[in-house]
Amino acid sequence: MSHGSTHDSPIKPADLRGILKYVPMFRDHIFVIALDGSIVEHENFANTVTDIAVLRSLNIKVVLVHGIGKQLRDGAERAGIRPSDIYGEGPTDAKTMALAREASALVSQVMQEALSQAGLKCAVTNAVRATESGVIRGKDMIFTGKVEKVDTALLKNLIALDVVPLVSPILCSREGTSLRVNSDLLAAELATALGASKVIYLTPYPGLTVDGEPELNLSLDALRAVLAARKSGNIEERLLSKSRCAVRALENGVARAHILDGRILGGLLTEIFDKVGLGTMIHANDYEQIRQARKKDARAIHNITKQGVRNEMLVQRTLQYIEQHIDNYFVYEIDDSIIGCAYLRDYPGAGAMEIGSVYVQPFYQGKDVGRKLVEYGELAAAKRGAKKLFALTTQAYGFFHGVCGMEDGTPDDLPPGRRDELKAGGRNSKVLFKKLSPEKKKPVRA
Ligand SMILES: CC(C)(COP(=O)(O)OP(=O)(O)OC[C@H]1O[C@@H](n2cnc3c(N)ncnc32)[C@H](O)[C@@H]1OP(=O)(O)O)[C@@H](O)C(=O)NCCC(=O)NCCS
Known part of the structure; x- marks a missing residue:
């Protein structure tokens, strides 16, 4: 040539x-x-x-x-x-x-x-x-x-x-x-x-x-x-x-x-x-896995959840916030890349935990990743002694209700501090919850 x-x-x-x-x-x-x-x-x-x-x-x-x-x-x-x-x-x-x-x-x-x-x-x-x-x-x-x-x-x-x-x-x-x-x-x-x-x-x-x-x-x-x-x-x-x-x-x-x-x-x-x-x-079954987030995952979590924040699906969290609360996050990893995440927030004394920031990268959506993240959250919350897991959502009600089997709730189901936060935030999120029993063992493919 x-x-x-x-x-x-x-x-x-x-x-x-x-x-x-x-x-x-x-x-x-x-x-x-x-x-x-x-x-x-x-x-x-x-x-x-x-x-x-x-x-x-x-x-x-x-x-x-x-x-x-x-x-x-x-x-x-x-x-x-x-x-x-x-x-x-x-x-x-x-x-x-x-x-x-x-x-x-x-x-x-x-x-x-x-x-x-x-x-x-x-x-x-x-x-x-x-x-x-x-x-x-x-x-x-x-x-x-x-x-x-x-x-x-x-x-x-x-x-x-x-x-x-x-x-x-x-x-x-x-x-x-x-x-x-x-x-x-x-x-x-x-x-x-x-x-x-x-x-x-x-x-x-x-x-x-x-x-x-x-x-x-x-x-x-x-x-x-x-x-x-x-x-x-x-x-x-x-x-x-x-x-x-x-x-x-x-x-x-x-x-x-x-x-x-x-x-x-x-x-x-x-x-x-x-x-x-x-x-x-x-x-291989151990290929897709959910694990506790580590400090070095904070940036990836921040990056992948940005899209959800942009579409007002998720509440904005700064990188510093994620870093400070990294122990509450868990991630779904494929080929060393984080393709989904969620976090658990504890309300000491309320017997309840919140699952939030559930996000799955667009290409991997609809492949069961979100459901597994929530299931994993349920197990982790139950293990930590919570009797109830709740979620607040503006755009994924159908997912939490239909796919994850969570029930309709009201702000009265929330721990008092969270109820006030919800009111002050003005997002008008829907409340869903699930009762947890420590005996129930769900197969989580991690
Ligand atoms: C919501 C989300 C976490 C679900 O994850 P996922 O891996 O796609 O979900 P799964 O594959 O486990 O489940 C798929 C099912 O959920 C349904 N679903 C997904 N998102 C939904 C939504 N926003 N509303 C209603 N149903 C939804 C799908 O239609 C599908 O239903 P089907 O099984 O009957 O076909 C993911 O779509 C996402 O990250 N969305 C953007 C961020 C967001 O809205 N997060 C929730 C706020 S906390």
Whole structure:
């Protein structure tokens, strides 16, 4: 491109400013990205590699795993051989193994070509060691193997050198035998061993569809329940393996798993950075959490509640006020960002506490965060001996009443000091309250 000719690029230099907000989001996180063999062969693959280059430019560390299902099937067809297994889940006989080695070499080469074209350094290593699966339910798995050990130091050193490790599903054992390993499982094990924050499966399917309904977001518990209650046709057969591996990765500390269509232009970046995404994201249950606010949260609380104050939904609190009363605040945190907050105010001697400043960032509204914050407040107030929790609101009556189950009250239900404050404030807020019982334990997902 000649200097100054921007007509062949849809991006204007000024657009680059917008990228800044993405820079800190996942800086230094490790993402393990697993591509099905058919995705490497798809015409969108070069675009996917460009997306990977964008991730790298944002300092996200990437490890790539690939499958070989399609290439193995095609190779077997060409050779007129009936493969003993395609996905590394059943026994791999010697003939299938020979084809699998060829398929793996081919896919790996295609990936290296695309990565080279995108200006990314990559390395194929023997950092993951396999061992024979042995005999399972009476069946000799022959050349099918499982991950024995991950040399995380080797992989992390490569990543530190700006090299993208490329891991194929044909691994070597300690004795130097090649073994066929299922690539979904391989990705999950790598993500676990490397402490990755995401494992991302790029598939030829538009994410998980449970009973015909596409799922954008599933909690680990919800996915476990779907798998346990599996009736035929509940989840697409080929996505079952990915779902099980996603569960396994999340159970072992990986925060999120994504299953999405790798054939869509910009799909990978959309899934990661768009608020809605396009595939299915499975999140660990301990990921969204409510905790007591700390001093350093005061500014974030002040910032996020500003919008509510502007719309007269919340009473204005200065930063100093929040700092001084930080112990009364609790926050809902996702990915180290505070996305919601609330505070509890005590009225000693009145047996009552007030929940206030309940605020959820607009994008996260309607996802149960507000209800959980109020539930958490109820539990915390009951624990501190309060018999009643009340709330004053001008614009969220329906939320406190309909969603949180609070009852209509009058200013007479308030502790005297608060009643006077209400009168003096002139906000004409509605009063709601809830009786608390210390025995009642509500499940709060923290
Ligand atoms: C009110 C607020 C805290 C609710 O949080 P949230 O995370 O969106 O709420 P949840 O997801 O737990 O509950 C969603 C339900 O509450 C309802 N809801 C949310 N805000 C509401 C409001 N102002 N009035 C009536 N209902 C409301 C939604 O319609 C939804 O109902 P549904 O379950 O029947 O679909 C949030 O919308 C917010 O921060 N609003 C701005 C600040 C504010 O008004 N705070 C209250 C003053 S103390």
